[in-house]
Amino acid sequence: MGKLNLEQLKQIREIVKNSNKNEILVSLGTCGIAAGGDKIYEILKQEIKDRDLENVIIVKKTGCLGLCFCEPNLVINTPGLPETVYGYVTEDIAYKIITEHIMKKNIIDENVIFIPSNDLISFKEEK
Amino acid sequence: MNLKYLYVWESDKKKNLYNTLVKKITSKNLDDKVKVLSTKYIGITGKKSIIKIMPENITYTNFNETEDIDKIIDSHFINNKVLDEFIYITDNKFAKVKEKDKYYKQLRIVLRNSGYIDPENINDYLARDGYKALEKALFKMTPTDVIEEIKKSGLRGRGGAGFPTGKKWEITKNVQSDIKYVVCNADEGDPGAYMDRSVLEGDPYSVIEGMTICAYAVGAQYGYIYVRAEYPLAIKRLQMAIDKANEMGLLGNNILNTKFSFNIEIRLGAGAFVCGEETALIASIEGKRGMPRPRPPFPAISGLWGKPTVINNVETWANIPVIIIKGSQWFSSIGTETSKGTKVFALTGKIKYPGLIEVPMGTTIREIVFDIGGGILNNKKIKAVQTGGPSGGVIPEEYLDLPIDYESLQKIGSMMGSGGMIVMDEDDCMIDVAKFYLQFTVDESCGKCAPCRIGGKQLLEILKAISSGKAEEDDITRLKRISFAMKNASLCGLGQSAPNPVISTLKYFEHEYIEHIRDKKCKTGKCKDLITYTINQEKCIGCGACALRCPAGAISGEKRKPHNIDQLKCIKCGECYLTCKFNAINKL
Numbered sequence: 001m002g003k004l005n006l007e008q009l010k011q012i013r014e015i016v017k018n019s020n021k022n023e024i025l026v027s028l029g030t031c032g033i034a035a036g037g038d039k040i041y042e043i044l045k046q047e048i049k050d051r052d053l054e055n056v057i058i059v060k061k062t063g064c065l066g067l068c069f070c071e072p073n074l075v076i077n078t079p080g081l082p083e084t085v086y087g088y089v090t091e092d093i094a095y096k097i098i099t100e101h102i103m104k105k106n107i108i109d110e111n112v113i114f115i116p117s118n119d120l121i122s123f124k125e126e127k
Numbered sequence: 128m129n130l131k132y133l134y135v136w137e138s139d140k141k142k143n144l145y146n147t148l149v150k151k152i153t154s155k156n157l158d159d160k161v162k163v164l165s166t167k168y169i170g171i172t173g174k175k176s177i178i179k180i181m182p183e184n185i186t187y188t189n190f191n192e193t194e195d196i197d198k199i200i201d202s203h204f205i206n207n208k209v210l211d212e213f214i215y216i217t218d219n220k221f222a223k224v225k226e227k228d229k230y231y232k233q234l235r236i237v238l239r240n241s242g243y244i245d246p247e248n249i250n251d252y253l254a255r256d257g258y259k260a261l262e263k264a265l266f267k268m269t270p271t272d273v274i275e276e277i278k279k280s281g282l283r284g285r286g287g288a289g290f291p292t293g294k295k296w297e298i299t300k301n302v303q304s305d306i307k308y309v310v311c312n313a314d315e316g317d318p319g320a321y322m323d324r325s326v327l328e329g330d331p332y333s334v335i336e337g338m339t340i341c342a343y344a345v346g347a348q349y350g351y352i353y354v355r356a357e358y359p360l361a362i363k364r365l366q367m368a369i370d371k372a373n374e375m376g377l378l379g380n381n382i383l384n385t386k387f388s389f390n391i392e393i394r395l396g397a398g399a400f401v402c403g404e405e406t407a408l409i410a411s412i413e414g415k416r417g418m419p420r421p422r423p424p425f426p427a428i429s430g431l432w433g434k435p436t437v438i439n440n441v442e443t444w445a446n447i448p449v450i451i452i453k454g455s456q457w458f459s460s461i462g463t464e465t466s467k468g469t470k471v472f473a474l475t476g477k478i479k480y481p482g483l484i485e486v487p488m489g490t491t492i493r494e495i496v497f498d499i500g501g502g503i504l505n506n507k508k509i510k511a512v513q514t515g516g517p518s519g520g521v522i523p524e525e526y527l528d529l530p531i532d533y534e535s536l537q538k539i540g541s542m543m544g545s546g547g548m549i550v551m552d553e554d555d556c557m558i559d560v561a562k563f564y565l566q567f568t569v570d571e572s573c574g575k576c577a578p579c580r581i582g583g584k585q586l587l588e589i590l591k592a593i594s595s596g597k598a599e600e601d602d603i604t605r606l607k608r609i610s611f612a613m614k615n616a617s618l619c620g621l622g623q624s625a626p627n628p629v630i631s632t633l634k635y636f637e638h639e640y641i642e643h644i645r646d647k648k649c650k651t652g653k654c655k656d657l658i659t660y661t662i663n664q665e666k667c668i669g670c671g672a673c674a675l676r677c678p679a680g681a682i683s684g685e686k687r688k689p690h691n692i693d694q695l696k697c698i699k700c701g702e703c704y705l706t707c708k709f710n711a712i713n714k715l
Binding site: 002003004006009010012013016025027029030031033060061062063064065066067068069073075082087088107109110112114115116117 | 132134162164165166167168169170171179181182184228231232233234235238241242243244245246247248250251253254256257258259262266321324325326328329330358360361374375376377381383384475479480481482483484485499
């Protein structure tokens with residue numbers, strides 16, 4: 001990508017907005033890494049590779065969600081289910097997220113955590 | 128199939144409500160429509176159980192766990208009607224928020240992207256409307272418009288002092304100069320604070336975009352981000368973000384094909400706390416020793432290399448893009464009369480759910496500690512909340528209902544500071560707390576001015592004497608006198624605010640000081656020199672476990688007979704107290 005002008009910037013924004021894929025976001029700020037989040041990230045990556053799902057599920061490294069008490073944290077976006085945040089994620093939960101949550105659309109009991117705010121996901125101009 | 132999810136949060140682990148709900152749903156033949164799940168955190172906490180229904184995202188609480196359950200299930204799942212009666216609404220009297228934000232204690236403006244975007248991938252930022260604000264500023268607004276918008280929003284510096292951001296920009300804009308600078312202060316050094324690190328690691332682009340908008344408004348060409356070297360991941364992600372923005376023409380020369388050019392470089396701080404002070408920070412960027420200088424002239428007029436310089440903190444910068452897009456009116460409708468918008472706090476200490484939180488200004492400390500943080504660990508009593516780090520003070524229990532803003536915190540002797548919030552319970556000793564912060568400021572004082580260099584040291588010595596039982600009552604007067612002198616005569620914010628922890632603990636917990644001095648007792652057991660460990664001769668069965676653990680060899684006795692502690696040898700580590708299974712060690 002070279003230098004953009006206004007029109008190109010707007011185009012790119014539209015393209016990246018409309019991606020409809022399975023996404024696993026692993027909270028990996030300094031805190032998340034210290035809590036073992038990077039290990040979970042590696043496990044997810046490996047599992048997805050082993051199952052040959054690399055074109056189906058995207059794993060991303062993100063920053064801090066602010067939920068320090070229940071790290072490692074994951075945010076899962078998958079078509080058909082509301083956006084879900086998991087806390088206290090262990091190796092076992094990580095596998096289940098792929099096999100149950102994403103593949104079978106079954107939310108895993110006990111580990112879902114809620115973000116305590118109404119986030120400004122896409123902020124429209126307010127009059 | 129549109130399956131609904133019913134999440135249950137209970138304050139205990141018995142799962143009574145969960146089990147009831149599972150049964151009810153089955154008995155009403157709703158199994159293929161509703162799925163009941165339990166959760167460990169539902170966004171708010173309290174004494175009563177809370178349920179949340181997804182994907183509608185509706186929270187019910189304050190219902191009777193036996194009588195009202197049928198009503199909720201019937202109304203919500205069978206008649207498809209939201210039951211207003213039990214819906215959760217924050218009863219925040221002081222913090223104004225929009226209608227749709229009333230169902231949440233928190234409002235995330237600064238942290239809007241953190242945890243949701245890959246900070247190393249600019250596309251993720253763009254997908255969440257990144258660089259829309261710069262677009263709007265560059266193509267639809269004049270520099271004066273931008274400054275007016277920020278001024279009207281009421282945004283104040285989030286570094287702690289709370290100077291109006293728009294005013295600062297305006298001063299710099301009005302100074303005639305060939306070169307101007309924009310600086311981001313990311314030298315976060317308060318113990319217990321990690322807001323800036325999290326923003327830089329989670330959403331570096333919002334800071335860069337904020338700085339770019341400011342550069343356009345004030346007419347600056349160069350920017351510096353001053354980050355402490357202890358944040359390697361933040362530095363790495365920032366550098367990647369800067370490089371990518373440069374590559375895509377969102378930073379550098381001729382941004383988005385306009386005549387506007389702006390370049391950002393990172394400068395690393397070598398770990399001196401005083402470099403968070405703006406004049407010391409400027410000296411450090413210039414390659415000099417990081418020491419403050421007297422103000423005025425303020426950096427907005429004469430800053431980096433004598434040129435006009437806007438310096439703002441990370442959190443302030445991250446607010447800018449949102450204000451530009453959503454407008455000053457929206458922003459100024461949130462918060463209190465004098466403090467607008469939200470504030471990020473790093474909530475730590477003796478609390479059940481510690482974390483990084485963002486609340487509208489005017490939220491009370493009680494709401495933060497109990498509704499968001501879940502209250503004190505192990506059901507102990509809250510003693511105080513410390514805000515503002517080494518420059519702030521303690522807030523005792525009686526002020527928990529105080530709505531947080533810049534003025535209210537200052538009035539009771541603390542300050543907003545950068546946003547560390549440490550919760551203390553009945554086991555924390557206030558002299559110990561004051562000593563900790565004083566030790567920190569004494570270590571970090573640059574030594575340039577006498578009140579801070581000498582005053583800090585003397586305060587610390589007196590506090591040490593108090594905590595070891597060697598102080599006299601006149602020492603309290605001395606503490607007050609030295610604090611007064613430091614506050615008034617120190618050169619920069621570090622020295623002026625260094626005595627705050629002493630002043631505020633003295634103000635609210637003077638009885639604890641007197642107890643230490645007069646009775647030579649520390650109730651919490653934190654001041655080691657004031658505790659004596661003895662063995663209860665009746666309870667001790669002579670197992671010898673404590674003698675084995677004692678690192679000083681101070682415990683002796685025959686097998687199966689009560690043991691004794693040699694007070695001259697005892698180093699008061701408390702190992703015996705922790706080891707004894709028969710409660711035979713007394714701690715006094």
